[in-house]
Amino acid sequence: MVNLWLPAFAALAAAVMAVMVLWPLRRSGRKGFIGLTVALGVAGCALYLLVGTPEAATPRTETAAANDLQQGxxxxxxxxxxxxxxxDGWALLGRSQLALGQLQEANAAFERAVALAPDEVPVLVEAAQARAQTSPTRQFDDTSLQWLLHAQELDPNSERAAWLIGVALRQRGQNAEAAQVWETLLPKLEPGAAAALREQIAIARQADGDGPAAESGAHALRVSVALAPGTKVGALPANATVxxxxxxxxxxxxPVAVEKHALADLPLTVTxxxxxxxxxxxxxxALDEVEVFARVSASGQANRQxxxxxxxxxxxxxPHSGTVELRL
Known part of the structure; x- marks a missing residue:
């Protein structure tokens, strides 16, 4: 019978890497964070079963195997x-070696994975992060940044790629560019994660000495949103988005500006x-006039459905000094 310790080790390694990769956006929700971590762990186990063989998964003695995970x-x-x-095997090897602290070996494994699958977004993103981890200063070099930019080109909705591109730009002192990249993430994030990211954007803007910051503050718009009496939202799910x-x-x-909140948060006031x-x-x-409204969405998409x-x-x-009152 085939022993399962090696697939279990692969699952553990993938889960550890999931925590490392997803940690910057953990505030988007504990359930989602845990779910993604578990999912990547299960994927790692399944991937090992694809790459491995029964012979490779059966050590000579079970005790020796349990005491030496590096054998896996x-x-x-x-x-x-x-x-x-x-x-996929090289990518799994890279994740496992990262979990063991074998940074140079992991980087080499991910380089092989990228060479074999240059258009696989997850591989590009993980490879870029592994390459940065081999640097004593954890810097994203030109190669890793190019991998991230290519990943974003292939999948403009990749939140991990956008986050890491912003980090790489900040490391280069391109603070305004980093802030611009991160701002594209805001409509996609849950309120907690969006608030945390806004703090990073503000820090980047401040580091850039962005001149229009005062003008931006003058044009900030305070908006209050509440349900009007008689509004029928019973057909919408409890987790609908506003x-x-x-x-x-x-x-x-x-939109020129948009914030995303939960229906349960109403009434609320935002800026x-x-x-x-x-x-x-x-x-x-940059605008002299805007049209402001609120939308309750069952799909979670800002576009009307x-x-x-x-x-x-x-x-x-x-600029507007008062509060805009919206009723749904």
């Missing part, structure tokens, strides 16, 4: 000698500013 890595390396074209949106009157539907812009090229501070509930839009001249 060696046997995985032997499996890859037989099937060196398995990009978007508070500012956009150009008569312009494109893309929209340049940090809430999903478009680096269009800022709230069937069954969504919108408030009446309110046009506001900027």
């Amino acid at each position: 890595v060696r046997e995985l390396q032997q499996a890859l000698e037989r099937e060196p074209q398995r990009a 978007f508070i949106i500012a956009r150009q009157p008569g312009g494109p539907p893309m 929209l500013d340049d940090g809430d812009s999903p478009m680096p090229t269009v800022k709230l501070s 069937e069954g969504d509930v919108d408030s009446a839009p309110v046009r506001v001249k900027l």
Whole structure:
């Protein structure tokens, strides 16, 4: 019978790496964070079963195997000698070696994975992070940044790629560019994670000595949102999302500022500013007038879907000193 300690080790290694990779966005929700960690652990176990063989998973003695987990890595390396074209195997080897603190070896394994699968977004992102970990200063070099940029090109919705690109830009002193990249993440994050990221964006802006910061503050817009008496939202799930949106009157539907909150948070008051812009090229501070409204979405998407509930839009001249009242 095939022993299961090696697949279990692969699952553990993948879970450890999941914690390391997902930690920056852990505030997006404990359940989601734990779920992703467990999912990656299970994926690691399944991947080992694909790469390995019954012979590789059966050590000579079970006691010796339990006392020497590194033997699992060696046997995985032997499996890859037989099937060196398995990009998934090299990626798993890299994760396992990272968990063992074998940084240089892990970096080499991920380089092999990228060479075999240059368009696999998860491999590119993990390889970039592993490469940075081999640096004494944990710096993302040009190669790792190029991997991240390619990952973002392949999948513009990759939150991990965007987060790490921002980190790499900050390390280079490109603070304004880092803030712009991180701002694109804000509409995709849960309120807790978005608030944490706004702090990092503010730090980046301050480090850049961004001149328009005062103007941005002057154009900040305070918005209060509540359910009006008689509003029927019973058909919406309890975990429905509320978007508070500012956009150009008569312009494109893309928001110039947006915040995402839970329906259960109502009533609430927020402040929209340049940090809430999903478009680096269009800022709230650059406009003289905006249209503001709130939307309750069952799908969690800011774009209007069937069954969504919108408030009446309110046009506001900027700067605006009062509070915009919205009722759903």
